[in-house]
Amino acid sequence: MLAALALMLSIPAAAKGDHAAVVDISTADIAQVEALKHGAGVRWWLELGDRLLIAGDREPMLRLARKRDVLGEIADVAPSQFALRARGCKEHAVEAGKLIARGGRWELRRLGANEKMPSFAGDAENEWRAIEPNTVVAQQFRLSGIAPAPRVASVQAVVDAIDAQRWFGDVTTLAGWSRSSYGTTSLTQARDWIGNRFSSLGLTVTKPAFSMPGSGGGTISRTNVVGTWTGTTLPNEWIVVGGHYDSRNTNLSSTTNAPGAEDNATGCAGVIELARVLVANRPQRSVLFMCYAGEEQNLYGSAAHVSQLRQSGNLAKVKSVVIMDMIGYSADNRLNADVETYSRYNTYLQKFGAAAATYVPALNVTLSTNPFGSDHMPYLQANKQAVLAIESDYDIYPHYHKSTDLPANIGPNAHAMGSAILKMNAAVIAGEAGLN
Template sequence: MLRIIIFKLVLISSFIANANETTWVIRGNQSHLKDHGIETSASNHGFSSINNSNKIKAMAHNSHNHWQLLAQKDFKPIQQSKAQKGNADSNIIALLDELDTDRWLNDVTTLTGWNRTTGSNDNDSAKDWIVNKMAALNLSVSTPQFNVGNSTTHNIMGEQIGSTRPDDWYVIGAHMDSIPSNGNAPGAVDNASGCAAVLEMARVASFYEFEGSLLFICYSGEEQGLNGSYHHVDSMNQSERDQIKAALTMDMIGYTDNSDHDLLLETSSAQQAIMQHLEQMAATYVPELTVYSSLNPFGSDHMPYINNNMPGILSIDDDWDQYDDYHRSTDLPENLNNKQALYIIKTNMAALVSLATLVDTDLIFKTSFETDTI
């Protein structure tokens, strides 16, 4: 569904002016809200205004916590990034060129072959497949187990230890579980797109040496309340939490509802440094991408890190709320946009490489044949 382009470029400040009569702001997918009889207005960047009667409906139907209600006075305006292009590192450019969107799409398609509802046999099958993918990259793989309700499920974690700063950890994560309103849960956009991005970033990074340590993690149980990411954070003591220097989360990264390519970055006011770094990476290495920033964090696997004073950040399609197949059995690979995904993956990969610090730059010149064998 196309929207008038100029509407897309208007910042959320104009939306706030239109919302003055309502006093409430809601963050949620538009089709999902409509399914629950919740009417919105002035939607942009995933946020809309609602009146008091719809606010009451939203509160009554949100047992799943898939949308956020904010008093207008608590809402922080969405801003378009003003980061300027910096001096590009040729080694980072060469490494970004190794990213393969065809491979990413193949991995998304494979994941959508399983009904990845948390606790299901298909979720376990997808877990085993991800484990094999990570093990083939010579990552140290573990599958911490936890419960979601009466079901047992697992995170999948692949570690690559840094050579000179092994106690500095950089997390690259996305949830691998999916959920349907009814029927199957292929979850292509939400969130095989993010999970496959973690695998593609791990594949490229595995060929190189970094100063810092990398943790590639695919969480389960996200749709029931961020269970996997909370399990990861809760399993660490304070000293271990202090070692997390950045937690990059990707969710719904392969969709756009028009010809624009937009990224919404989301973190808390206390963690703006990590947001500014990703803004700079996008401006420098992915000029095709328009970046917006939100300080209203909610609803994805960056939250457990943020809530424990760790530098967590979410990358999500700016159009995620316009995706009509959200939480439906029609959330299929044909709805994906390869360029949109590539631009967001590149932004996160550039951030990862610059933060964890590439060591052996001579490896940049290995042939594509060598890096295409896994």
């Protein structure tokens, strides 16, 4: 694999410039990473999770890195030759430039001499961005310098209550329906099943409708599912926990053969599992457990919820939002997750890395302040602190947006991966919601 990456990086030079190297920093400590960024010969750098691009003078620069950690080199480069591409809906994305590295849900690509960075205004799934040298696109939480906090017994009890088998059973049930938002019967059956799960937990269930474009023109009406816990002492302070319940296959308009086990029965079932363990502790703040329709088409369900909150005068009550999208797949037994939000909510973002370090140390968390492309975005755009939690291998999941996205195909690491993300989220939400 490293040899293949090295070949990918052997790009013909366009003009005289810096020499660049991609360095594996997955096992480097803070001091080693800082030495790579600011050592002799380094003129600029870009950090992408467990990869670091350094550029400058070749010989002194390469002496800073262990030979085995250098994954590839590129001659004669300038920052203007690079671009970041969002790692979403890969089968539809334009293939511009050469892949250099991945990190934090972004690809770093080097554009050819005559290539321009593609522009997809308003299309979050195919977004491109110019790079800014000497910046962190995404960072492994372990390199943040924040020490794990002591465990809190009441939070530990909530974390321990997460049941991977029970969660995966719900994934399997949801994947039994083709849940395209363009469909009717199967989507309605899944919607009502979710509502019944919420109701069985003592939540107040509503199914607010919204309009979205139909596949053949015109508009259609679809519904979100909301299970509301009213806080015992702070009922007017709301936490939203959400994930979309709709699915798709390769053909977006198809209403059949869309089991969507990983995308996103895993996240929707995760909302139900978090409801189970949190409601049992009677949170002091209100919690809205939400499953959205219309996500695959353009985040219509979550956007509608934000609009409804604004119209009802309740948007100000929302204190935080946690979204889960694709939380079960891991290509190997190393459990990696990405959590992202805007930079202004970095303090909230860090809580997720800290929760994983304390309660789920097997989970390697990468944090990013360059969010895109899921149901956290409408809340962020409404100035609400919201995060997305997603497993890191979604873009190499072989069954992504296919009729073969079945529970059995999520792989042997699904229980460990899904429960790790759920435990991290449970720890943060338990602290935010307040336990009785």
